[in-house]
Amino acid sequence: MPEIGGCVFIITTRDVRLLNVLKPYHRVHVCRIKEMDENESLELFSWHAFRQAHPREDLIKLSMDIVAYCGGLPLALEVLGSYLCERTKEEWESVLAKLRKIPNDQVQEKLRISYDDLDCEEKNIFLDICFFFIGKDRVNVTEILKGCDLHAEIGITILVERSLIKLEKNNKIKMHNLLRDMGREIVRQSSLEEPEKRSRLWVHQEVLDLLLEHTGTKAIEGLALKLQRTSGLHFNTKAFEKMKKLRLLQLDHVQLVGDYEYLNKNLRWLCLQGFPLQHIPENLYQENLISIELKYSNIRLVWKEPQLLQRLKILNLSHSRNLMHTPDFSKLPNLAKLNLKDCPRLSEVHQSIGDLNNLLVINLMDCTSLSNLPRRIYQLKSLQTLIFSGCSKIDMLEEDIVQMESLTTLIAKDTAVKEMPQSIVRLKNIVYISLCGLEGLARDVFPSLIWSWMSPTANLRSCTHSFGSMSTSLTSMDIHHNNLGDMLPMLVRLSKLRSILVQCDSKFQLTQKLSKVMDDLCQVKFTELERTSYESQISENAMESYLIGMGRYDQVINMLSKSISEGLRTNDSSDFPLPGDNYPYWLACIGQGHSVHFQLPVDSDCCIKGMTLCVVYSSTTKNMAEECLTGVSIVNYTKCTIHIYKRDTIISFNDEDWQGVISNLRPSDNVEIFVVLGHGLTVVKTALYLIYDDESITVKMEPSPNVIMESSSNMKTDPSPNVKMEPLSNMKSEPSMKPKKNIFARLIQRMGECTCMR
Template identity: 65%
Template sequence: MEYLLDKWKSILTKAANFSGWDIKNYRNEAEQVDEIVKDVLEKLDIALLDITDFPVGLESRVQDMIEFIENQSSKVCKLGIWGMGGSGKTTAAKAIYNKIHRKFKDRSFIENIREVCEKDNRGCINLQEQLLADILKTNVKVPSISRGTAMIKRRLGLRNMLFVFDDVCNFEQLKSLCVTDKWIGHGSVIIITTRDVRILHSLQVNGIYEMKGMDDTESLELFSWHAFREASPGENFSELSRNVVAYCGGLPLALEILGSYLFGRTKQEWTSVLSKLASIPNEQLQEKLKISYDGLDDMEKKIFLDICCFFIGKGRAYVTVILNGCEFHPEIGITILIERSLIKVEKNNKLTMHDLLRDMGREIVRQSSLEKPEMRSRLWAHEDVRHLLANKTGTIAIEGLALKFQGNRLCFDTKAFEKMKKLRLFQLDHVQLVGDYEYLPKQLRWLYWKGFPLKHLPDNFHQENVVAIDIKYSNIKQVWKMPLLMEKLKFLNLSHSKQLASTPDFSKLPNLEKLILKDCPRLSNVDQSIGDLSKLIVMNLKDCTSISNLPKRIYQLKSLQTLILSGCSKIDKLEEGLMCLESFTTLIAEGTAIKDMPRSIVQSKSIGYISLCGYEGLTRDIFPSLIWSWMSPTMNLVSCIPSSGSMSSSLVSLNAQDTSLGDKSPIIGSLSKLRCLWVQCKTEIQLSQVLKSIMNDTYSEANVSDLATSYASTSQILEHPSRSLLIGMGSHCQVLNALRERRSKGLTTNGSTDFFLPNNDNIPYCISHTGEGNSVLFKVPHISDWFMKGMVLSVVYSWTAVKTVDNCLISIFIVNHTKCTIQIYKQDTAKSFNDEDWQGILSNLGFDDKVQICVAFGHGLTVKWTAVYLIYDTSVNMEKEPLSNPKKKLREDL
């Protein structure tokens, strides 16, 4: 900088001789040059922050965030940058600052907030002083945090500013710096980088940008710049470089540290480093990543280390059950680990983490006893565990142990576990134990034993504290000879046990919640004691091909939510008792012999997801097709669905291809939640027959024999008083309100009819069609650049009864003669058309379609005139977005 100043002085000395600067007020030439330098430096941009020399992939990420900032319309834009340690949060924040800082006269970048606050008690005060100095351009002494907060509010209030707060680890740090909308001026921008997303939620930021890993191409380029000072590795190091990049997993910090560490080293040294990294992480990288771990409390640390060593790839709910058994409070603990970027939950609800974080956690355990593995809390390395069991050197320090072996079975004496009194997590894979099972610790919470070798659990298998038994691919024929009392057991998995013929007696498992019996081909009997499992939530019998029926006591399980029977090819029916399952939400029964489902299934108020008879998805999507599949012309449809009870609340629409609808009217009437019925016909003749059948059979009280010619005598109608009814459909609700207002004021009508025509500034464009009687026929017009926003039906009717009937309207029929479809909207729907109803109507109206709208009224009421107003507007997007139809996914591989 001094060199640059000298150069500038030399140049500016010459510049001072030109006109424009008055030198009479300066004592000498040097003083004048100093003033010129000072003036120019204030105008020059010297506020740029130093960032990485190799900004690979940075530009696109930064541009996304800048665009977000520029598009914000709120008073203050608050952007959070979140990610694990070493993901590039600070680098991105600096790059954004460099791009936009010129727009702000007042700006401040406060770096390493966590580190500053941890150094001494004056950490927050130092940050306050830095903030005040950056904005006020002078040093300010702050006596205390509270005084500093007050000074910031008083001196910085309502300024337009740019703030960047880097590496925030708790909300109190931001609070001391007055990072709220109340104290910052309109147009200000605040950027916060943190490893804890909860801080950003607490601040209610406008957006959160997650710093995700670099892809393979970016990773290799960034690594190469640090390892070779070139954009790509040389041929001799290409494969080794790719191995290092794979190890780094897209983490910029790891790529930078390892690239710099390997710079200038030989191939032999590279190979040695890679070999070492397989068991011992890089120390510099370890310390950087460990910062997030150090901020956890003791319980959270235990949860993190358990996941690192045993539960990566396991379901979140499954792990929660086990750790709850350990009294670790995993519901909040796992959430905190997610918020602090230490673990992630994939879409299938499996727990995952970056490989480098896994290695960091395991290294913490290893460092606790470098020379004596038996003194560590958790053991997972094959040789360490094998040596310990073979030599019976276990200790009370061991809480978790895993041994996986894919070759011939390893065999150990159960006495090797005698001293492991605190062992709670126990995982074996194709390992055999011989001896007395009394030696197994009584503190076990999790027993995972793939390839369990025995024919049944030993009689002395006393594990009163175990919460999860997972013994897949076992040789078990009978789970136990005599029922074993395991009051805390919540999860039992016996999947892929090829010899298992019968489920165990469940009478002494009062708290079992999940029973998984997938792919047990010889399993033919489900014990009646299944009915004792009052807390059972999930039962999975997938691919149990020998089961032909289920005990009726299953239908007594009030807590059962999920039943999976897919692949049970001998099961041909389910009982009507299925609807007695009060908590039932999910039924999966593909690949069974079931041809006829209990009709009561559609009366369930709770069931949400179903897969059977070739249908799969949400019940609101599946039930309509399922119901119509029952409605063949030869069936007694009245008995198809019981008339008593209420239908599933999710059944709101039916689509029918079958045109034999005459005998289906009773079932249509029983669907209390049904909003719309669609009928598709093949010809217009068929359409007319079906419409007549529906009108006669379902709505006979309308006294309509032939809808197309059902006009009443005008002279007869005029003998009775008349009134009008307005029905609004679509998004232009103000249209109906306007019409009602005009009507209430008694405005003029159209000739001899009693229609109240819309004439309002709120209605951009309106086309009306009228018809005698209870129907109106028209063609859908094609109006360029205009979009139909709604319809209003105006119906004038008379009555012969002494008193009027409040619920006079029974249904509305929208008949598309061009497409040969009928849409039926029941009374409740007609009273309150919603957006989804309107989209259903609109989707079936094409330009020039011949459409007839009909109304059906109750007994004693006669329709005199019917009119329809088509409301158009240009103020909406002409491209209609399709309604979403989400499919529910099972969260775990049960």
């Protein structure tokens, strides 16, 4: 919804690219419309089919079947509802039976608009997905289609933008059933009477007839046939002899007899689920294969003689319960994914796996006869995912795992491994770990791991060495107050650590630990901060201001910082503009000294988009605040937590850091923020400005003894009609100050003027 000249335009489109083009010039919010649920679908369908909100009693079952067929698509519900209106039950049954074979023309005509706008290559990618790759991993599909000389990366992106396919959270490709049927109908229409002249075949009976009668042609590029395990049907390989363009072949539980040389040399994807032979036949031409999938196969070894397959990227032998040996991997130099899941007779993995410089994923899950990982597996610098959960005989993970510099995911539940290698904390890119009873994000797992190493029986010297090496990778840490005393000296040495979250059990413990945190981590005496004289007579000319921005709205914060800085230097209290014409709401609270104490708004719908801390300080030297900033601590008295952000984090605050802030803040929480400056700098006052992006905010600030709400003669206390300020009866409000007299009054005046601008 772009905003132009004060107006809001609502645009509906299947092509999200059109909206992305507008973003550099206008404020655009993209809202993806979900399919209707079952109840909504049934009601919409009923209004068109029965002219009422519910179906007739005798047609409820058929109505539900048609609603299920439509899959929540309003267009199909309306078209089919209108088409079936006032028809007999027998006609309904006939229409439903036809829909299961041939889609409705009116629905297809509307859906085809997006397809017709694709170029030839994009259409081929769409049709390949329709027939063979729905529910498959995007990366795998991309590799296979690239092997077919298609530009799959951009092609799949365009299909997503045109809303022809979707990508699920697990990166699997999803397509609406009606879009799938549209694609298959397009191919069917190319040769209604002669299926063998179509480019792709999937209809069960048509494929059976073609293979039994040997009527294949060079027009066929893809073929899929899925049989039951007990079908007992056999087909001669000679049925494939004339399919000279066959590149995609899927045969589930199909028995082939004869010479495999009849299968086309152009094959890129070979999916033979339930493959009955004990090895892949030598006379099957495989040099152009990108993916070999032999799930639930009967193979004992993959090839009798090693095969040099330069183009092979994916090898899936999962659930091959008779597999005893892996191949010589040196003959598969470009292999990227290896899946050996649930191969219970597999006793070893060939050492040549260490030669695979492009390998990204290894899945050895439930290989129960596997007693160890090959030593050379640790040489795989490209490997990103290693899974060996359920390998109950593997009892050791070598310290050499540190060589796996690209490893992001390690999953090894239900193994005999009792101890993690200490070098694991030195893995720079590790994100997720499941091992030795620990499971979760690495930044959450590592602290628990370290505590186990710090037990009385642990080797303290090796523990300290491993912990120290974490400085190259660990960026955030959650710790419990009981371990705080042991950990603080080590935490100080972690140069890459951006934030620390300390969890306490009570407010009393929190108060005790706060002093410890300030002393050890912030390297300042908390008692000295408490003794600072906030009312000391400091010359205004000796005062400076420093703004700390967290969260989004960087442009607003930067302009605000510049304007306040210029205003304070020139003693000018005139208005200043903010960028754009749509501002967030600003809620202010002021505290004397180094901290500001406040209570978050009670509205559960309020969403904090950012915050700005303004620190007014004096200096006995020429040092600036940014140079002398030690850290910022956010103390949540409601949750009993202390969130510490080091100096390097504050001056380079990013989105992940901001998510860490707001994840620990909830409506009505009682919070205090401490800003610590060192090297001769004295904090006089601290102001907090919360930035909201909400239509209606009710604010109730909870004061502490050192909190003062100040105003100036020009400051408006009601920022906008939609922002309601509810001061407490015991809130201290100082008299209005004269402009240009007090440096902080001028600062507050400018902030007040800012809150009034929309």
